[in-house]
Every structure is written in structure tokens, then in C-alpha cells.
Amino acid sequence: MPHSVFVDGAAGTTGLEILDRLAGRDGIALIELDESRRKDEGARREALNEADIAILCLPDEAARQAMGLLDLAMGTRVIDASSAHRTAEGWCYGFPELVGSDRVAEARRVSNPGCYPTGFLALVAPLVREGLLPADWPYTINAVSGYSGGGKSLIERFQTDGAPAFRAYGYDMAHKHRDEMKAHAGLEHGVIFAPSVVSAYRGMIVEVPLHLGAMAGDPTADALRSALSEFYADSPIISVRDGDLASELLLEANAPPSDAMELFVFGNAGGWHARLVARLDNLGKGASGAAIQSLNLMCGLPETTGLRLPAA
Numbered sequence: 024m025p026h027s028v029f030v031d032g033a034a035g036t037t038g039l040e041i042l043d044r045l046a047g048r049d050g051i052a053l054i055e056l057d058e059s060r061r062k063d064e065g066a067r068r069e070a071l072n073e074a075d076i077a078i079l080c081l082p083d084e085a086a087r088q089a090m091g092l093l094d095l096a097m098g099t100r101v102i103d104a105s106s107a108h109r110t111a112e113g114w115c116y117g118f119p120e121l122v123g124s125d126r127v128a129e130a131r132r133v134s135n136p137g138c139y140p141t142g143f144l145a146l147v148a149p150l151v152r153e154g155l156l157p158a159d160w161p162y163t164i165n166a167v168s169g170y171s172g173g174g175k176s177l178i179e180r181f182q183t184d185g186a187p188a189f190r191a192y193g194y195d196m197a198h199k200h201r202d203e204m205k206a207h208a209g210l211e212h213g214v215i216f217a218p219s220v221v222s223a224y225r226g227m228i229v230e231v232p233l234h235l236g237a238m239a240g241d242p243t244a245d246a247l248r249s250a251l252s253e254f255y256a257d258s259p260i261i262s263v264r265d266g267d268l269a270s271e272l273l274l275e276a277n278a279p280p281s282d283a284m285e286l287f288v289f290g291n292a293g294g295w296h297a298r299l300v301a302r303l304d305n306l307g308k309g310a311s312g313a314a315i316q317s318l319n320l321m322c323g324l325p326e327t328t329g330l331r332l333p334a335a
């Protein structure tokens with residue numbers, strides 16, 4: 024029997040990329056609502072409850088409302104791409120490399136990680152867990168994203184005459200991703216997060232600069248890189264690159280979709296300064312690709328089925 028899947032918010036940026044990854048896949052039967060019914064509450068209620076798995080690609084408030092439309096007796100499992108449930112009780116954080124594929128495979132409620140937290144957590148969470156980086160450090164994250172990260176409204180803003188070339192934001196110091204980063208890295212302090220947007224459709228670079236020399240235990244950039252390489256050795260999605268090979272990291276204006284994520288650890292000659300960097304597609308491992316990875320696990324399929332990964 025195929026697994027029936029309903030994407031609520033299928034006409035949005037994340038939803039469309041999920042449909043693209045599901046196109047032509049065996050074992051999946053899509054439940055679709057046409058344009059006239061896609062926001063109709065009754066039609067959505069019916070589709071949500073008919074599905075084996077519902078993927079919510081909605082703004083936070085609409086995602087919470089969708090959860091209220093579910094009849095628990097129907098047993099629909101949920102993957103929520105919004106930030107409504109990322110630190111909520113009873114939800115599995117959909118980052119299989121960090122929480123374990125088995126936990127995602129068995130979960131009834133999976134919260135898809137945010138795009139920026141995906142880069143930050145991939146770099147920092149394993150190193151904190153292994154005691155190589157302190158949990159009580161005041162971490163800072165500098166990041167740049169393609170404009171599709173802001174959904175339809177930001178896409179329109181960046182594709183209209185007079186669009187900015189660069190937009191820095193988050194100056195209220197209260198970006199919604201901060202709690203998610205702190206919670207899932209197991210940190211003691213809130214992070215300082217400096218996000219920005221460039222005039223490229225997709226892609227992001229997330230950087231964590233570190234004064235290693237001021238940390239107890241004197242971790243070195245080489246030690247951090249080795250630990251990450253070992254941690255992700257079996258991952259077909261996350262790879263650790265040799266920092267010596269990169270003197271610059273680029274985002275292409277028209278990059279194709281990718282579900283891969285590359286990690287870099289750059290260190291200075293003395294080894295007391297490091298820059299931990301993740302490069303990923305905000306719509307790939309940062310959103311739609313991650314949702315498909317979780318969907319695959321929940322359906323008992325190989326976790327990379329349907330993902331957009333570069334040829335090995």
C-alpha cells in the first residue's frame with residue numbers, strides 16, 4: 024500500500040519544493056487540493072485526516088491551526104516545517120543525524136529544523152556533546168541566506184525593481200531561531216544571531232567564529248574538524264571539507280536545488296582562532312530536503328530517496 028501524503032501549504036515556497044521531490048515517486052500517493060480549496064478549512068480538515076502523513080508548509084499560526092484540525096483517532100502523522108513546534112513537548116526534532124534516525128522513523132510528530140539552526144547545530148551540537156566545545160560559551164552566529172528563505176513575500180521583495188542587494192536584520196536580538204539553537208545544542212546561554220539576506224534565490228552560509236585560545240581544554244581547529252569528520256563519516260548528506268582547499272566560499276545567484284550540506288573548520292596558524300562554517304541550501308537540508316528525509320524514514324524507505332544530492 025502506498026503512503027498517502029498531504030502537503031498543507033503546497034503552493035508555497037517550501038511546499039512546492041517538497042512536491043518537486045515527491046514527483047513520480049513510487050510508494051507515495053499525494054492528496055492534493057486545487058487552488059479553490061487549498062485554504063478551505065473543511066477541505067484541509069478532510070485531507071489532513073485522510074493522510075497517513077501530513078507535511079505542514081505553513082506560517083506558524085496556520086500550522087498550529089492545522090494541528091487543531093486533526094482528529095487524533097485518525098492517526099495522521101505530522102511533519103511540521105514551520106517553527107511552531109521546534110522546542111515543543113512531544114515533538115521529535117527532525118534532524119536524524121543528531122537525534123538518531125530511529126527516533127524520527129518512529130515519531131508521530133516531527134518538527135523540521137529551521138534553516139539557520141540546521142547549519143549551526145550541525146557544526147556545534149556534536150562538538151558540545153563530545154565535550155570539545157563548552158556548553159556555557161557565549162556563541163555568536165553570523166549568517167547569510169538566499170532570499171527564498173523568507174518565503175513568497177521576501178521573494179517578491181527581492182524580485183521587484185529596486186530590490187536590495189543585501190539585507191541585514193535581526194537587530195531586535197530576538198530572532199525566532201535563537202531558542203531552537205540554544206535548546207538543541209544544549210547551551211547554557213542564549214546566542215547572538217546576526218542573519219542577513221543576499222540577492223541569490225537559494226543557499227546559505229552559517230558561520231560560528233570561535234576564540235579557541237580562551238576556552239578551557241585548548242581545543243584546536245584540527246581537533247574540531249576531525250571530530251566532525253568522524254561524527255558525519257556515514258552521512259550521505261553532510262560532509263566535512265578540508266578547509267585548506269577553500270580560500271573563499273560562494274553562493275551562486277542561480278544555484279540548483281541541493282539537499283547536501285558542507286561543513287568547514289578554518290583555523291589560524293597558531294590554532295587559537297577558528298571559524299566553523301556550514302554551507303547549505305535553505306530549501307534543501309534547510310527545509311524541503313529535510314522534510315523528505317524525515318518522510319523517507321517514517322515510511323521505512325532509504326533516507327536519501329528523492330533527495331537532490333550531487334553525484335558521488
Ligand SMILES: NC(=O)C1=CN([C@@H]2O[C@H](COP(=O)(O)OP(=O)(O)OC[C@H]3O[C@@H](n4cnc5c(N)ncnc54)[C@H](OP(=O)(O)O)[C@@H]3O)[C@@H](O)[C@H]2O)C=CC1
Binds near residue numbers: 079175306
Ligand atoms: N523558505 C524557507 O527557506 C524555509 C521555510 N520554512 C518554514 O516553512 C513554512 C512555509 O514557509 P514558505 O514556504 O517559505 O512560505 P510561503 O509564504 O512561501 O508559503 C506559505 C504557504 O502557506 C499558504 N497558507 C498560509 N496560510 C494558510 C492557511 N491558513 N491554509 C492553507 N494555506 C495557507 C500560503 O498561501 P498563499 O500562497 O495564498 O500566500 C502559501 O502558499 C514557514 O513556517 C517557514 O517558516 C522553514 C525553513 C526554511
Ligand SMILES: CC(=O)N[C@@H](CCC(=O)OP(=O)(O)O)C(=O)O
Binds near residue numbers: 104
Ligand atoms: C531569509 C529569511 O527571512 N529567513 C527566515 C527563516 C527561514 C526559516 O528557517 O524558516 P522558519 O521560519 O521555519 O524557521 C527568517 O529569518 O525568519
